[in-house]
Amino acid sequence: MRVLMFGWEFPPFYSGGLGTACYGLTKGLSHHNVKVTFVMPKGPDTVKSDFVKLLVADKAFKNHNFRIKKIDSILTPYLNSQTYNEKFQDYSLMLKKQSTELLYGKNMFEEVYRFSEQAKLIALSEEFDVIHAHDWMTYMAGIKAKKVSGKPLVVHMHATEFDRTGGNGINQYVYDIEKRGMHEADKVCAVSNYTKSMVVQHYGVPPEKVEVVHNAVEFSDRQIYRIEKTDKVVLFLGRITLQKGPEYFVEAAKKVMDRDPNVKFVVVGSGDMEPQMIEHAASLGIANRMLFAGFLTGEDVNKAYQMADIYVMPSVSEPFGITPLEAMKSGTPVIISKQSGVSEVIQNCLKVDFWDVDDIANKILSLLHYETLHQTLKHHGTIEVDKFNWDIPAEKCLRIYNELVR
Amino acid sequence: MNICFYFQVHQPYRLRTYSVFDIGQSKNYFDDEKNKEIMLKVAKKCYLPTNKLILDLIKKHKGAFKVAFSISGVALQQFEECAPEVLASFQELAKTGCVEFLSETYYHSLAYLYSKEEFEEQVKLHKKKIKKLFNQDPIIFRHTELIYNNELANYVEKMGYKGILAEGADHVLGWRSPNYVYTPKGTSKIKLLLKNYKLSDDVAFRFGDKSWKEHPLTVEKFATWVEQNEGDSINLFMDYETFGEHQWEHTGIFEFIKHLPEEILKRNIGFKFPSELLIFEPKAELDVHNFMSWADVERDLSAWLGNKIQESAINELYMIEESVKKLKDEKLLEDWRKLTTSDHFYYMCTKWFNDGDVHKYFNPYDSPYDAFITYMNILNDMIIRIKMKQGLKVSPNFKISEHSSSEIRT
Structure with a gap:
């Protein structure tokens, strides 16, 4: 099984929940002999080579099962329009100093579009059986990859716009992409029954299309501290x-x-x-x-x-x-x-x-x-x-892939 | 060969959610509304239709079909309070002469393990209630959840009982059969009647299970199994809620019980009361040193006393027994006694994370930890009531603690 995955940078470079989940799932898939081509946005300020080196050194991966493709982009999973603009300003200044050409979108939505166009090019040059996209910012990329390749698309809901906003001030654009992604997808993964019910209720996705894949967690040995306190x-x-x-x-x-x-x-x-x-x-x-x-x-x-x-x-x-x-x-x-x-x-x-x-x-x-x-x-x-283990959700994803490919 | 049916009827007084902030307010501890609702639901699904069915069967077979009940005092009290028609239907059954009532602790408690004095009082209260409602004087004892050991058998023999029930657990019986009467170690006259758990659980647990290889269980099949057994009596002990509540009506459980007596009697097998089994000569002495019960695969006390929160809660409860009794306040004593019901500790069991859907189904709480919090908050409130009655000062900033009992006078 070969998967073209649109995801997010892994810890320790990125420490949000989404990066952690992408890392765990990819690792779990590699244990099930799934070959993953992992496509992710990569900003100009991240240390370029270390990430791949780190993965190569990471014994958890069967390395021949895993390749990385980077798209130069300043997208990160927890941006909103405002924080994007701030970030964009910072980069413009930085890049102006280096007299590098500005290639990022003027606003977040333009950047999401630009990312998806780049993704299309990767999809044309890669060989894979299934496409798997994590959260709304990569859904456009997934949809385009599906169009040019004809391969089935799995979208993975880690959070909905309703979670992020508490239901107040839903961004229509984000909502529309989420909805479109789920409707064009062949299968939707939700990280919980809770998320599944949100997806069914607020996005009109038929429940039988949504599969719950609970996240897992794995721990490395951690340092124990002696902390003295009175309260x-x-x-x-x-x-x-x-x-x-x-x-x-x-x-x-x-x-x-x-x-x-x-x-x-x-x-x-x-x-x-x-x-x-x-x-x-x-x-x-x-x-x-x-x-x-x-x-x-x-x-x-x-x-x-x-x-x-x-x-x-x-x-x-x-x-x-x-x-x-x-x-x-x-x-x-x-x-x-x-x-x-x-x-x-x-x-x-x-x-x-x-x-x-x-x-x-x-x-x-x-x-x-x-x-x-x-x-x-x-x-x-x-x-x-300690009972949690990424092999379990990975196995569930593999089962979904197999059903779609058959 | 005979069949001896004994059905357990019990409903606890479930607690209302009692928060830390309710401590000191002496609110009602019990969820009257929910208890009534559950009682009415079970009455409709189980007690009323099954009592009707049993009454019809008794009439039809003219004395050849008979059963025994053990009804906890708290269940009887709740019938009186909110389902008098259920009580009336049991009384009607009692009048047929084909129903025997057994003795147990009024509050369906674990008092025997913590206070022999309280244990005897609760047994007496129950005996009185049975006499009053059904005009019977039970001579057979069954302990809460079939908890049993040698010491208990000796104890209830001294209380005058002629027979006692227990689980026919493999780890105790070994190669021996549960279908005979035994003598508990160290006793002289009392007889031990053991549950045939295989045949009992075929009805109580597996009847409606479509994945069971014997499904569907017909009366012919069951009667044949009974026939294939050797011994004096097959003791079928189960919760009465098996009928219509654990096994829903659509499983065909009512049809099964409706036709079973005829099929059994046809094969020259009779029905007996537990007290009628006392005529059989004991097969051997049975030595049960450790406590056993009919719960879970372990068949031990771990469903009620298997973790630290359960132990902590029950210890604290019995720590205040003496003070509660000295105050001679009826309401306080009744509240305290309602807290001795074993179900409260069962709800705190952490084993159900792994097995036992049974625990989950009967647990009114989201988690055993919620059960513990509510219980401890109520005990803290009760301790404040005691302190006030004892004339002790209660500061508005009183401490919430697992060991508040240490602050009251003994």
């Missing part, structure tokens, strides 16, 4: 955007502190709602016990999980959500929103409705004061996360 710590870690529900975290924090003042709340991440959240915490009078730590990477993230006594993910809409698994791996019990895909695949956690601030606070306080509960979740949770 209990409750952690939020993620983009501070509407989708992640930071305001519910702040409000639950207030309720917890009213009952138990010896708790610290830590917010790790950045995002457009950050100033608003800081202000909100101040207006509730809890600013002194609510720390905004900013955006962290690498080992600092690991430290944050280990320092925390509880991790809370109150997402309003989370197609999957890998962070609770990271926290569990660090031995930190998690409270997660039922409006998440990950809640379908883990049991040793506490589940809440994101809007039910009382219940979030109830569960935080219970975990803080019922030590056996904390120990039991820690114990079972650590064991449970």
